[in-house]
Amino acid sequence: MFHLLLPLLLAGPARADEALRARVVDLLSGLESSPSAADWSALGAGAEAELLAIAADSSMLPTQRANALLALGNFPTDRAHAMLSTTLGDASANVLLRRKACSGLAQGWGAAAVPALAAALGDGDVQLRQSAAGALAKVQDPTAVEALRARLAVETNASVKQVIEKAVKP
């Protein structure tokens, strides 16, 4: 009897996983809109594993992987933190992924993300510095403001300075 049920038992979760993956990819592929925290919450805890898998999958499109990294900020677990920190710290990674890792860290870990984001303020890539500054601006913590002010004193790129000045403006 069990051997007759086995395919069904295996197929059930597999179909559920496929459906969840399709739903996650759909959310990551919006043309003009992005998913909200409520959208991710509605998918349940299983979404985190899908997001981690997509973020690590080089066969997925860069924007899908990048948005998966950002969405991990809605699932503040140790493994999500490790994924985001590793990506941000990997100078060889696609800068779009590193930029979204900034946003994900700020969203999910707040003040605890400040050291990693502050370090990214010193990166050679202008757009990464912009993202790090923008992410720090969203962290409601004095250490974030301190890091931004310190960078402002040495920053030479006008667009990055603009982001920082807007963030630290009283």
Next chain:
Amino acid sequence: MNRALLPMLIALGGCPENEVAGTFTDLGSFTTDADGVAVVTWEAPEGVVSTEVFCGPYGYDTLATADDVKDVDGNVVYDDEAPSDGGLRVGVMDDMLPVLIPVSPSLEAAAGVWTLDMFVDTSDLPTTVSCGMVNRTGEVSAKNKVDVRIVFVGVDGISEALNATSAEADESLQAALAGLGDLWSSLGVSVGTVSYADFDGDVDTYSSVSGYEEFGNLLRTAEDDAEITFFLVSDIDLGDGASILGLSGGPPGIAGHGGTSKSGVVINVANIVDSPDQVSLIMAHEGGHFLGLYHPTEKDLSGVDPLEDTPVCEDADADGALTSDECAGNGSENVMWPTAQVGTATSFSDDQGWVVARNPIASPE
């Protein structure tokens, strides 16, 4: 085309048919009443095929929409109390409000005086807006072309040669443009003249568009030519950190009149090397918005397009949101579906083709 050059081109007999830059008319200023409503009237000429009125700029902290729109006989053809009824759509817009007629076969353009009761949502009342209009007259054809201008905004690091100098040789870009032509063919539209330019503004800021103000400011750099200006950027983020794939001025965009926050389209080309087909779809979709097309059904169920031959997807699982799988066979095959369904979203409807054929910047092939 720079309007300053227009008289010279006309004198030389060089102004092409359906060149709309010459049909722009400055309507002057309109002042709201104490409730924020400005009565804007504009006159469409005999033989009009399409007419577009637009008012602004009023900035990014203010929104405006239409209380109603009346046709040349005084009939209300758009009422914001029932925005999904009838054949016209008007958005709630920051900075600049465009109204394009037609956006469906059920409301055609007609000669005469149209009226827009424009509501400006600001506490600083009364306020004044500047308005203009663009009209197209002439023939309508079943086969049309739309000229395209590609502006590279600091994206040359994404592929080896993504800039104006090397664009013709960039395999990914050329594949994307070929795919755009394939997708638009079901609209009865071909890609006309393609021109290339490098953005000469602040590349560090605008290569990654962040927020609606940057988006609008980038579109302001579009010129007056009768074409769609596609700004290619490395990322678009509307403030929540997420990457979106594209964004059109409007919809609808302001056709053939540059210098406004609704004068073009921004395309995220971060995926162009991995998937030029996706960039084709983004361009076809956002270009469709610019030309007056809407999503067949909004994924959050907030509305449907004004066309009768595009499917309306129902919320089968009653969860308050639509997915592409849920709408398979019922909307997600349409290029105007709001999620990038590469290889699946490949078609337009006949009514969508009807609308685009009449847009001010479309011209008979």
